[in-house]
Amino acid sequence: MSVKKDLAFEKLMRDFEKFSNLTLLQLDLLDKMISDYVAKKPVDGFKSQIAENETVLNQLEVKVSERIMRIISLYNPMASDLRKLLAIYRMLIDLERIGDLVTGVVRDMLRIKDVEIFVNASDVIDNMLVMTKEMLIKALLSFTQNDRESAIWTIKSDSVVDELNHKLLRKSVAKTNLTDEHQEMIMSFLKLKSIVSDIERIGDHSTNIAEASIYALDGTDLRHVDLDLDD
């Protein structure tokens, strides 16, 4: 019994690691894509690769959550096991969101009409990206390697990235040679944009809640794809 459980856990961890590596790869591809974009090189290859990986990520997510359900329903996990499973589940949701955000960045980046604006800010963006990539690696390693220090490092680094974020917008707008009045206006529009996005995200999350509710009601996973859990 417990041997079977161990095996199931092993499979779960393997898929989780695959998922993590792929998410990291997405961040890396984004990083490379930005460098090439700033250097005015073609980036279509990166774009399609990121989109492909996103599809794989979505399938993997369902597979991993299905594995978690299986372990809970079949092997009576103990308290520590359950804690681990719940932690994986939480990470899974966040990793999936990171994947979504990467595709979002790709989409928005290509939509900026004035490439120079993006180029001007690319240093800070690159710094932020390198920092967040490092944070993600350390956060994941802290889990797979049972390393507390890395987790604490990541949590502390978050404020640094937040600060970079605030500085970036101010600086980008300040560089535009517009009058102060116009700069203020742009800042206001930017604030407006984040308000709208936040509200949009509330809608997205409501959809997720609804999906979860249907899953609870009759066990249908609306994200479902053909799963092969036996490999």
Added chain:
Amino acid sequence: MASILELRSFRNKLFYSLLSVFSIFILIVLAFQYQREKDFKKKELETSLNDITEMTHLFIEHNHTLDSSRIFYLDSLQNIIPRKNVRITVIMANGVVRYDNHVTEVNKMENHRLRPEVQLSVSEPFGENVRKSATTGEEYYYFAKFYGTYFVRTALVYDVEVTTFLRAERVFILFSLFLFGIVWLLLAYVTNRLGGTITQLKDFAISVNNGDEMAVEYQFPDDELGEISNRVVAIYKEMKLAKDNLSKEKEKLFNHLFALNEGVAFFAKDKSRLLNNNHFIQFLNIISDVPTISPEHIFDLADMKPLVEFIDANLSDLSKPLAAMPAFEINIKKNSRFFAVKCIIFQDRSFEILILETTQLEERTLLKQQMTSNIAHELRTPVASISGYLETILSNVLDDKKKDYFIERAHAQARRLAELIDDISLITKIEEAKTYFVKQPVNVYKLVHEVVSNLSNRVEERKLEVNVAIDETSVVNGNKTLLFSVFYNLLDNSIKYANQGSIVNIQQYHSDENCVYFTFSNNGESIPEEHLSRIFERFYRVDTGRSRKNGGTGLGLAIVKNAIQLHNGEISARNLKDGGVEFLFSIQK
């Protein structure tokens, strides 16, 4: 579910199987007893019939009743026989029935010569047979004896019935039931005892399987099974202890691995990870262009190709015995960092990969190479000068004045050479043999004055003004020789490079619990910004021509910096606004 389990429990199985064995035994005993009883009754029947037959024979002999007129005398015989319903038949030797007390018309009866009991009684002492009577239809026990001229046959209803038997043997049945009850209780007790051990063993096995902590002390009875159980539990406890110790050791190993500054990973022969530390993955991420959290990623890296080939070569043929621990090492340079990657293959074809960061080592090697070539270069200059002067003296005829001039110049170069060698040996000592310098309380005020008076001749030559503003009681914990050379070199520097008539300020500007802070400045020319950060490097010269002429070794500030670092202090240099250079440094108290 529980009740089914209960019924199927070992205790119940044992109980019911033993009970059924006992029941079968009781039934066999009963059947045997029944058979014996039946035999006994038959014997009894036979005996009484024998008696009646004998009596009849004696009666016939005595009364001559075979005469046809007296045959009815036999009827009176019935009355004196104790058993009722006895059938008596007298058959003549030729088989004709002469008399039968149950039948009145004897002459109508068939010939009885062939009846089995009659037949038997001819050859045997008597004949017997059980069968249904053709005349009455009831089952009879026939008994016949032959007396020369006639047979006497007696018969009784054959009724050795179970019903009567049961009635007769009630006590025996009751006794059997009582015995059965006793055995039931005994069995229940014994199986309970046995079953108890088994149940405890079962609980033990379940708790072991679940990996629970063993909270209960198992109490097994004092028999073989109990002994076995006790041993099993003891062995388990011993093994658990050993396992716990092992995992403690493993934990230690893990902690050790994580504390290491090297990346370590162990892999199984299928190249799946067994164990790895954080540094391994961190180094892997530096070497790799793609971020990852899986140690197996190392096999996908182009830089690792020779390593992977080595591993594959050693893992491909599992039948071939390994040479003693094959090892392999490659060096990788990536993003201006250096790594040494080592691989060791163990006998069971699992293998270890070590990643060592050798950047510092490589940098130091480079630095040393540079240093050696610098030293050689610096030494060569005075040596070349000396040999040049000496050659001039030897190969030319010179007047005494000129000869003296050259000798003096050669002497000056020799002094410079000696100075250079002193400086090199000092700086090497500071770097390599820190313990060589014994620390003791040093009064900085006195020390600085000593330095100033030591150099007073040259100071006056350059018409410098030296202002010392140091607390007279300022004491630091340091090595006097080194601290002397710190101030000596700084002042020497000012003498060499400051303009004539410059002002030199030596000042203690702060003091806290740990350190005393000093500034050393001279006004005049500044050092160009691009050189400022490098002036503490060995043999670094801002203006090559000028400083050589002034006779500097190029090591002065390097010695200052190293000496201050040895005193746990820091030093920096900056240009003054109004021209001139200022050194700020601290020395630990």
